[in-house]
Amino acid sequence: MSAILHRKTDTVPPAVAQADGLWVTDSDGRRYLDAVSGGAAVSAIGHREERVRDAILRQFDAVSYAHGSFFTSEPAEELAAYLVGKAPAGLSKVVFCSGGSEAVETALKLARQYWVERGEPGRGKIIARRQSYHGATLGALSVGGNLPRRALYEPLLFEAELIAPCYAYRERREDETERDYGLRAAAELEDAILRLGPETVAAFIAEPVVGATLGCAPAVDGYLSEVRAICDRYGVLLILDEIMCGSGRTGYRFAFEEDGVVPDIVTVAKGLGGGFVPMGATLVHDRIADAIAAGSGALAHGFTYMGHSLACAAALAVQRAVDEDGLVAAAAASGTALRRMLEASLGQHRHVGDIRGRGLFIGIELVADRETKAPFDPAAKLHAVVKASAMENGLMIYPSGGTIDGRAGDHILLAPALNAREDELAEIVARLGRSLDNALETLK
Ligand SMILES: Cc1ncc(COP(=O)(O)O)c(C=O)c1O
CATH class of the missing domain: 3.90.1150.10 (Aspartate Aminotransferase, domain 1)
Structure with missing residues (x-):
């Protein structure tokens, strides 16, 4: 029972x-x-892990929680600086949350806010991929291509444009190199942007290595750099979802480093808090943070638990342990x-x-x-x-x-x-x- x-x-x-x-x-x-x-x-x-336990207890003895509209905290500031320090130049600001779906919601909302701040309110559409997963909340589910997880909720979801994933095992033709296949798969993004009208597209979201939906199907050589080039050509933001594949799991701190690209927004969770605490983060590029600072000057989004002091202290200890070891x-x-x-x-x-x-x-x-x-x-x-x-x-x-x-x-x-x-x-x-x-x- x-x-x-x-x-x-x-x-x-x-x-x-x-x-x-x-x-x-x-x-x-x-x-x-x-x-x-x-x-x-x-x-x-x-x-x-003792280092994580010690960090949690130290923070417990100081303060566990205070709302972000009143205070920041040392562990939150330190963790943000730590993550930014590990990220490529340009990804310089962090928004914290409590898990993967929230990190994706944050990414989608930041992409939308960016375009409104930039004076292009017509950009509201998101392009994503079939056979992908970005989370269980309705926004994240709307951009997910995992059909069984979406089906029940279809009437509640917003419309996103879904293009092909990068799935070489089944979709690469015999007469194609991996690279040629990657370019062909990426070309679907350009087709979708042109079909929708570039002036309506806010962002493209993808997992560099598709996790649970496709069983660790990685972007092939050249795919993500072509995607980056297409996004740049039409001013579309590139959101990479590294909630499952990031935080060191692929042998790179950020999976996208292996692809030689820098996204405008990246989401991490899971390995960030290492399961000791519920934790997620959305890292954003200067150009997004700067547009908000130069525009409304306020993040039009928030959660009660963003930057939770105890959770940040634990996640910081996890990330330090990852590096120390x-x-x-x-x-x-x-x-x-x-x-x-x-x-x-x-x-x-x-x-x-x-x-x-x-x-x-x-x-x-x-x-x-x-x-x-x-x-x-x-x-x-x-x-x-x-x-x-x-x-x-x-x-x-x-x-x-x-x-x-x-x-x-x-x-x-x-x-x-x-x-x-x-x-x-x-x-x-x-x-x-x-x-x-x-x-x-x-x-x-
Ligand atoms: C790639 C990806 N994005 C988002 C999520 C959603 O994360 P959460 O379950 O922490 O909300 C997951 C969870 O499996 C995921 O694998």
Whole structure:
């Protein structure tokens, strides 16, 4: 019995009781190896980190909360300066919030405010991509291309223009290089801007590496730089959503660094607070902050918990720990090691179509037939069977369905903590292989 309206009304999930490093224990004493940082690429440095505990307690003894219309606070100022210090030149201001969806809402509202401040109130349209996810609130959902998550709410959503994602495994033609494919995919953005009329378009939003919806499909070489060039050509703002792929997970502090671009706005969450606190942030370029300063002089947006002192103190400690322990470089090295192990163990598996991603953000697309790339029958819900089988094998992974078009296709997402050890990665791969085979066996 539970007073919580759980995600599934007929099941109460096991109660989590304790966690240490990559190991999570439930209240029945069962242990799970966490291959996905708390379930959704959140617990980036594991649990029970002393430096974070100390920072939280210090801040608790000082002050936990004061509303942003009255006060700023030292941890909020320090965390903002820290993030800006890690970001490329130009991304110089931060708006804090409590999670990913709020960070995306903030980004969309800032893009809109920017154009009004600039005297172009006609720019209100957002272009986004199919097979993407930007959050559960109605604004973020409106620009998301995850059809199952949108469907129920369609009447409540605003209209965004959805173009193709960058999904090389299925959409690159045989006769195309990755780069040519990337340019072709990016050209859809220009077509959409021209179709809508550049004077009506406020921003384009995309995940550099698409997380849960596409199973870690990365932007191919050249795609984002072409997107940046197209945005510049028509004055459209580029918002990159790094809520899942950012904060060091890809082996870069910001995933977009690998693509050699600088967005106008970037959203981060999840790994920012590392699961110790709910935390999100929207970093904005000077040109946006300057337009607001030169115009109304006021942010036309706010949340009660933006810049929460205790949360900022914790997130600052997480980010410092990431740097003190060299975890961005570790994510790159461990990502290479994990990819190698996965290729060795599953690369030839008859139902593994593609292993992809960046750093410690890896997707495995499952297929019924490797040659034709035919997916499994969606009715079989392979992704759900794999998740249940992994839990049976004491392994936390993040499988999803609808990879191809919101209906067909299955993938597994892996995103272990940035400080995962090589023996833990090997154990993840061993348990994953068992779980996948057990799941496929039950479908026979
Ligand atoms: C890319 C991306 N954007 C936004 C969100 C929404 O974040 P939250 O669930 O913290 O609101 C998510 C969550 O999975 C995400 O992966």
